[in-house]
Amino acid sequence: MIHLTLKGTPYEIGYQHGKQLMPLVDGIMKSLSRDYMMKRNIYEMEAKKVLKNLEKRTPEIVEELHGIADGAAVDFMRLLYVNIKYLTYCTVVAFEDSEDGPILGKNMDFPGYAFQVLFTIIPDKGNSIAHIGCAGTVSSYGGVNAKGLAMGHSVVFLNDASLINEEGIPLSFLRRLALQHQNNTEDAIKYLSEIPCDSNGDNIVFLDKNGNGMAIEKSPFSYQIHHSSQRCIYSSNTFTHNQNAHLVDYKEEAVKRYENLSEMIRLNNQPLNNQFLKSILSQSEGSFPICRKTTQLSYVVYPNKLLMEVSDGIPYVNGYKDHVISLLDVER
DSSP states (O other): OOEEEEEESHHHHHHHHHHHTHHHHHHHHHHTHHHHHHTHHHHHHHHHHHHHHHHHHOHHHHHHHHHHHHHHTOOHHHHHHHHHHOOOEEEEEEESSOTTSSEEEEEEEOSOGGGEEEEEEEESSSOOEEEEEETTOOOOOEEEETTSEEEEEEEEOBSOTTOOOTTOBOHHHHHHHHHHHOOSHHHHHHHHHHSOBOSSEEEEEEEETTOOEEEEEEETTEEEEEEOBTTEEEEOSSOOSHHHHTTBOOOHHHHHHHHHHHHHHHTOOSOOSHHHHHHHHTOOOSSSOSSOTTEEEEEEEETTTTEEEEESSOHHHHOSOSEEEEHHHHHO
16 A cells, blocks of 8 residues: 655645656546546536635645646546545444553445555644545545544435535545544534535544544534444444434445444453454454455554554455554654
C-alpha cells in the first residue's frame, strides 16, 4: 500500500497529492468515465451545485481539489464528480476502554482497492492526521488526528433518491474536515450535527483519547446521536435508530452483519483488548460475516497513543503489522 506524506496549505497538499499519484488519479477517473459520459449533463449540473456550497462553507476543500487537479493535470469538474461518487461499504467497532486503552477498528469493503492510499497530512491549519483515503479525492475513510481523535464510518444508502439537501456538503468531505479540525468526540459530533449533508447517509463513529465514544447517524435533513453500550459502539451500512430506519434502502446483509456484531459483543466473556477487536474484524464464518469477500483493507487505531495499524488486505490473512503509522513522530 502506498503511504504518502503531504504538507502545507490546502492547495500545496492537493498539488503534492495529484503530482505524486498522477497514474492512480488518472485510473480512478477512467474507471468512472463511462457512467460520467452517459449522464454528463446531469452530473455536471450536480457538481456545479456541490461546488457552490463548497465555496460558501468549506473553501479549503475547493483549494485542495484544485491542487489535485493541477498536480495530476486533470479536469477539475470531472475530478469533483469522482469525489462525489466514490463510496465504500464498511464495519466499525470501538471500545471506549480496554486493556490497550481506547481502540477503534474498521473493515473497508469496496471494489476499488487499487486506489486506496495511506495518507499522513500535515496542514498549515488544523491537526495533523493519519488516515485512509482514495487517490484523487479529499475524503477520509477513517484514521486518527494528532489530538487523539479517531474516526471510522459506514455509508448508508437511502431509499429515496430525491432526498437531497440543496444546501448540503458531501459527507465524505465533512468526515475529513471533522478529523482535521476537531479535537475530541463531542466537538466532532457537534460539528457534523450543524452542517447539512447533501445526499445519502452515514454512520460516523468517533472515539477520543479520553475514551469518549459516540456515533452520529446522518442523512440530508436529520441526524441522531448514539452513545455506547457496554463501553462499545459500532456500526454497519444501516441505520438503527427508529427515527432514521425508514430512510434506509434496505439491505439484509447490512442489518444481519450489525446483528452478528451485536451478538459477538454481547456474548463476549474475554477482556476487551486489541486482540479481541482484531478477532471481530477477522471473523469470516457464517452467512453474514464481519470480514466479507469484499473486505480489502482493515485498520486499528489507538487514540491515546496516536497510533494506527493497517492491514493491507484481508486482516485474518495479512495481520496488521505491515503499516504502523505514529503521529507522535509528526508532532515532535
